[in-house]
Amino acid sequence: MKKKVILKSSILAVAAGLSVFAINSVFADELPVQFMGVNDFHGALEQTGTARLEGETVKNAGTAPLLATYLNDSQKEFETENAGRPNASIRVQAGDMVGASPANSALLQDEPSVKVFNEMNFEYGTLGNHEFDEGLGEFNRIMKGEAPTPGQFNKIVDEYPHEASKQEVVIANLVDKDTNKIPFDWKPYTIKEIPVNDKTVKVGFIGVVTTEFPNLVLRKNHEQYRVLDEAESIAKYARELNDQGVHAIAVLAHVAATSKNGVAEGPAADMIKKLNQIYPENSVDLVFAGHNHQYTNGMVxxxxxxxxxxxxxxxxDVRGVLDTDTADFVKAPTAKIIAVDPSKGKAKDAKVQAIINEANETVKKVTEAKIGSAEKAENITRELNAQKESxxxxxxxxxxxxxxxxxxxxDVDFAFTNNGGIRADLxxxxDGTVTWGAAQAVQPFGNILQVVEITGEQIYKALDQQYDEKELYFLQMAGIKYTYTKPADATEENPYKVVKVYKADGTEIDRTKTYKAIINDFLYGGGDGFSVFRDTKLIGAINPDTEVFIQYIEDVNKAGKKLSASILGNKTFVEKVEEETPAPEPTPQPEPQPAPVEPATPVAPVNPVAPVNPVVPVTPTNPPVQPTTPVTPVQPAASDSKETAQVKPVAVTYHTGVQEVAATSAPATGLPKTGQKDLASTVLSLFGMTSLALAGFVASKKREG
Structure with a gap:
């Protein structure tokens, strides 16, 4: 909110004594305005879920027809409260309107979602990372309502009636690398002009997408574009808007946010803090955030x-009052986050429901086809256990x-997939039936599966990358098992570290060997921050993940079997990693060995590493004498350590060796030796002090005389 000191027309009218005109001018000067926004819709035409708000949890919330009713009712309430005076209600969306969608939207390239948002009167929107799922060219096609190339998709897409979106797309921080321009003639911002009697009030809308989106998108779908800093881009265009007299600004930001006790936190809050530093007069009043699917209602x-x-x-549901003279909000707007609660007795919007019914009927011939049967008549869930495995x-x-x-x-050894690519329970x-549509909902993206060569060292690094960024991104896997622990240097950002990795048959992974793995092309491009996969060697590819999952279920069915699944325990947390203790029986030695050390006193000053039962080390007065042959049974090498059976691990690094101990031995007692220069300096200092004392004595005698 940019503050200005302006003598309002209503005050001038009162000063002139024109009371009737003054009453009318109050309404003309102040415009109640409502902004209603959604984010991360993901083509969820009929899907429901749990809405977790601050102090409120609503189950089975959602569906587009019920959302439409709620939006309409909120607008009617707002208009009733402001009856008899000008007012305005505006609807916006903050990215990921499409992509990762259920079958009734995805099979029709999300065109039903475009129609639904038209029916719900959304005016402005921005890009999220999922708008890149099939390339921005395809997103631009569905927004324009153009027909695809015949045969490019399932024939039901060719037959489906296309409709252009009524939304205006704004995106300020994305440019084409070749032209340095925003793609597809989209604009960085737009201005809505609202007439108020004989005046006009203006509201600016700027759009930005998270700068981390290249990590979340197939390389081929983002490599043509450069993403710019969100705060710097907002500052640039907020300045342009201010220069045009627009001081009420809303940002549509596909940038993560949370809030607590009315204070906003997270990347979107950091973005605004940075904006306030580089352009304090920015006049950004409102941010519609997205991306992390969290309740947010707070100030920065x-x-x-x-x-x-x-x-x-x-x-x-955001509400505020605009002043036509200052072109800004009278005070900061306020908001409510409202759950689309099915228990309130609201009827679903009939027009939106009709769009969905048409889509359902169109895709039914594909989605309702039976592809297999499950052993149990219950969903196979993506619910995570403590190790983030489902x-x-x-x-x-x-x-x-x-x-x-x-x-x-x-000869492929392993399979890895990003957990974010698994979008639904199966x-x-x-009656135990599993349909095509159910399988597609689990793996909706259609990412190409690629076979790569990967070293054991790269496997360790890739698994460790799950524990970057507070475990924000992690993997599901097959053909591989590993243990992990909380190391001594654990931080909130990097809480765990991998200890040991094994093949499914129990063979330990050799860091120096090369293996083969199947990963999707999203991971191969370094998606979700798994940069290690970018450096693997591509040797081939198979069908997209959606088709592969469907084929697998069909193959199980053809073999006369029923589908079953459970958590296999591929990830195991272990608490303690201990040293191996010597075997109770003497081990045959290939060569004669020196006399063994007495086993009752297995601690040697040569290697003061804490054993399983620690003994307080004694610091020798003089450096220890180095024996000719180290006693190896007492201190095993670090690579010989093992996890305690059936317990959780702590990675222990063992530092052994005579040189290391000698370097840390206690220094000899007594004064250090001095060199000849130090000795000369000491003698001269003593001589000088004696001379000064003598001179003082002589002087005192003279004063006495």
Missing amino acids: GNTLIVQGTSQGKAYS AVGDLVTAAQLDIAKKSGYP VVKP
């Missing part, structure tokens, strides 16, 4: 940041490994 300085969870389960994650990767072996790569019908 004079700026309000909101986020309405995700997938239409809730929405942001039953459906283990099933998906097992499917990828199996189909890769059948597709010309019989829904099982009451």
